[in-house]
Amino acid sequence: MSKTVGAEAVNSIYQWLPSSIDARIRVVAWLSLVSEIVIVGTGGAVRLTGSGLGCPTWPSCVPGSLVPTQEMGLHGVIEFGNRLMTGLIGIIAIAAVVLLWRLRKERKDLFVLAVILGGGVLAQALVGGVTVWTGLNPFIVGFHFTASLIMVCLATVLVHRVYLAPGPRALIVPVGVAGLAHATSFVVALTVMMGVLTTASGPHSGDAAAGRTGFNAELLEHLHAWPGYATLALTIMLLVASVRIKLRVHSFIVTLLMIELLQIVVGLLQANLGLPPVLVGLHMVLACVLAAAMTAVVLNLKAPIGITPDATELANTNEVSSRHR
Incomplete structure (x- = not known):
């Protein structure tokens, strides 16, 4: 009897789970x-x-x-x-x-x-x-x-x-735009990694007895900023390209650009105000939001084959893209 009740309970739970x-x-x-x-x-x-x-x-x-x-x-x-x-x-x-x-x-x-x-x-x-x-x-x-x-x-x-x-996905943007997006994502990753190293060399160690890397934090701040500005320039190029040839991904690129601008403002403020903890914490959280936005841009370069533009539309898009190069 107990086994039957248990089996019914398991089956009931299984039926409750989403089938789509x-x-x-x-x-x-x-x-x-x-x-x-x-x-x-x-x-x-x-x-x-x-x-x-x-x-x-x-x-x-x-x-x-x-x-x-x-x-x-x-x-x-x-x-x-x-x-x-x-x-x-x-x-x-x-x-x-x-x-x-x-x-x-x-x-x-x-x-x-x-x-x-x-x-x-x-x-x-x-x-x-x-x-x-x-x-x-x-x-x-x-x-x-x-x-x-x-x-x-x-x-x-x-x-x-x-x-x-579900199913296979295909590129829905010109190859050049996709390449630019991936280049931007690489520079975003480089910016974040330099930011991690900069923070590990700065004053906020988490405990008075905790050690630091020993690297020059002021120099690392500059090395962190340079790829940050490069990211901004690449994103602007990506946005211009997506708007001019009317790509579906442009709204995600706008979001990415807004986050980058906010991140740059917070970064400049914290550097010039002596690294106040609140701004440093905000900078860290924004780095995560930036990573999520960049990931979203890359993901939206493709779509399931069933909803990708037809051959004529994609060919026209590539033709327009080549004219603007």
């Missing part, structure tokens, strides 16, 4: 993206408030206690709050895998992405532990942030894919 992409899956995909960005903000708050060792051990907060004790004060609360965010992201990742279980063969692309994001949460938690064990080694902290950016990009892919039909 619905609002539940799309909501979880968006929650995954938003939470991956938010945890960068909370992680930044940990470092910028000097709470990096607010919980000096891992996986427990202090020896013998999973949660911070009164002696750890506000720093312990801030650090533990960031750890709780990891748990929340893990729950969202599990929810995505569960909701996509029934579609794991039909939408293997989405299911694999959800599994990777779930595995990424676990990997990030382990890197966080190594960060604590090494006393906030700046290179480990930088790697931790870089891994978070990759998670943001993967979550962006998941959001993008839940709105598309």
Whole structure:
């Protein structure tokens, strides 16, 4: 009797799971993206408030206690709050895998992405532990942030894919525009990496006893800014090209450009105001938003074959593009 009831319960749950992409899956995909960005903000708050060792051990907060004790004060609360965010992201990742279980063969692309994001949460938690064990080694902290950016990009892919039909995809922009977009994405990545190295060499170490890279932070600020301006120039070129030949991707490029302009303004302000923690934290979060926007631009260079422009339209687009070169 109990086996029958259990089988019926399992079957009932299975029938409840989506048999096609619905609002539940799309909501979880968006929650995954938003939470991956938010945890960068909370992680930044940990470092910028000097709470990096607010919980000096891992996986427990202090020896013998999973949660911070009164002696750890506000720093312990801030650090533990960031750890709780990891748990929340893990729950969202599990929810995505569960909701996509029934579609794991039909939408293997989405299911694999959800599994990777779930595995990424676990990997990030382990890197966080190594960060604590090494006393906030700046290179480990930088790697931790870089891994978070990759998670943001993967979550962006998941959001993008839940709105598309499955199957092969084809380029819907001229090859030259696609090449320019990929070049822009490379320079964006270079800008972010230089930003990570600059931050690892600056004053906000996360704890008074934490070490720094020893590199010249002022020089790195300039090396970080140059590819940033190159990114802006490439994005403007990309936008002009997309508008002149009326490409569908131009709205995503506009969004990318707006984020870059905001990021440059915040970067200049923080550099000239002595790196106030609030602006540094905002700069970090905007780096994630920038990575998501750049990923969205690249993803929208292609579309499922069933909804790509027909041969005549694409040929005309390429002809117009060649005239403007």
